[in-house]
Amino acid sequence: MATQKRRNGKANPAEDEAVYQAILHALLEGKLKAGVKLAEPPLADIFGVSRERIRKVLHRLGAERRLEMIPNRGARVPRPTLDDIRSVYEAHRVLEAGVLTQLVRLVDDALIDRLTAHLTEERAAATRGDRAASVRLSGAFHVHLVEALGNAELTRFLADLLSRSSVMVSVYEPATDSICAVDEHGAIVEALRARDVARAIAVSREHFLHVESRLHLDDGVPAAEDLAAVFGAVKPKRRKR
Amino acid sequence: MATQKRRNGKANPAEDEAVYQAILHALLEGKLKAGVKLAEPPLADIFGVSRERIRKVLHRLGAERRLEMIPNRGARVPRPTLDDIRSVYEAHRVLEAGVLTQLVRLVDDALIDRLTAHLTEERAAATRGDRAASVRLSGAFHVHLVEALGNAELTRFLADLLSRSSVMVSVYEPATDSICAVDEHGAIVEALRARDVARAIAVSREHFLHVESRLHLDDGVPAAEDLAAVFGAVKPKRRKR
DNA sequence: TAATCGTAAAATGTGCACATTTGGCATGAC
DNA sequence: GTCATGCCAAATGTGCACATTTTACGATTA
CATH class of the missing domain: 1.10.10.10 (Winged helix-like DNA-binding domain superfamily/Winged helix DNA-binding domain)
Structure with a gap:
């Protein structure tokens, strides 16, 4: 009562x-x-x-x-302006470069296994055409990378960037295609397995630039x-x- | 009235x-x-x-x-626990690795000149024994590095880390010695001038580990x-x- | 007709009163 | 002597009333 x-x-x-x-x-x-x-x-x-x-x-x-x-x-x-969004993406890119640099120092089989399992999930979602799951898993991949460092500050910063870019993308990106390519994620894992920092960073960089390039001003948001x-x-x- | x-x-x-x-x-x-x-x-x-x-x-x-x-x-x-502080320092280190990776792509003479001028300031403060100025300039050096990227998100994140570590250090570090070594900063600038990413990151990493190693629990804070x-x-x- | 101004309504910001919760302390039981 | 319990003062949390600012709109005029 x-x-x-x-x-x-x-x-x-x-x-x-x-x-x-x-x-x-x-x-x-x-x-x-x-x-x-x-x-x-x-x-x-x-x-x-x-x-x-x-x-x-x-x-x-x-x-x-x-x-x-x-x-x-x-x-x-x-x-947000387009520059604002590019700023967030660039920050994400720069952060991941640092994360990968640190990650190659402590990468082990267990980590590779976890990331590989995640890739499998991503591919499954992609092949069955589950867009919602694809978007979610796509972001989760990058979260997995920072979380592997076990650093609360970095994890928080990435989560902040991700949520902000989500909001921004909903304004500028056409809802038709907004997921990361799974094979690009796979390439990052491959470079990590090989302990090749330079390649990991290069792949990651290309990956982000690729995502960013899909952005364009879309006024007809409903x-x-x-x-x-x-x-x-x-x-x-x-x-x- | x-x-x-x-x-x-x-x-x-x-x-x-x-x-x-x-x-x-x-x-x-x-x-x-x-x-x-x-x-x-x-x-x-x-x-x-x-x-x-x-x-x-x-x-x-x-x-x-x-x-x-x-x-x-x-x-x-x-x-804060010692682990909290290490977390902040590690985040700072990882971030700077990413920043340096990006910075070598767009480093020019003007940037080197600005950083060199800053180093001169730092040395002047150190030689005249101005501790307050040394601490301030020491932090400012790292701020200069991110600001060179012109990315508001990254700048904000670094400022946040810096201010948090300031607070923490005041608890754990004896007030007698808390400034970065100027020559370590100089080594970073040198590596940047040479466009040597790996060296820049290595030097930066050593620099942070050096600073971090000075931390110890100090209960007698007045x-x-x-x-x-x-x-x-x-x-x-x-x-x- | 378009621009300007004045007025009223709506929205934001703030102090205050009061309910709820917490913490300390004394009293009492074992 | 130590632990448990109940009570009271202090601190936190929240709705409310009202001051201030903004915004919308209509009237007046060129």
């Missing part, structure tokens, strides 16, 4: 996270049009929570640079305009009429 | 930043003992601002992982215990009696 609807200013640690995840997912899935305004009152209405809760989440997303916060003017979905429609499907509780 | 003391809940965009900078500087300068509790009420009293303002700043620092936030239990100065004393010197306005 008390769980059904808590009254006033009582603690509720889970709601913050729920709202955060909902908005974050909408961003990652490209459901929010770049440049769109995220005002606090309508969001509070949609999610059925207080305005300060929305406010907190919005500022958190702003601190993570996933939303563009302007003082006294609220939050907007960022509108992303939704109505906030209620976007979040309504994700979290359908609307109160306060 | 109205400017002298604003009444109630009026906008004041600058105070947030002032409090943030004050606490951040205290952290960077090692004035705050690791593990110390930063409660909201006393800080609000010390800085003469409302508790929510302190609260906002504390949570912001927590989001940047400069403070350790525990739900319902407030903020504490993090107590960091202040009294919050008012720490911040009183930085920002001496205390109101509310």
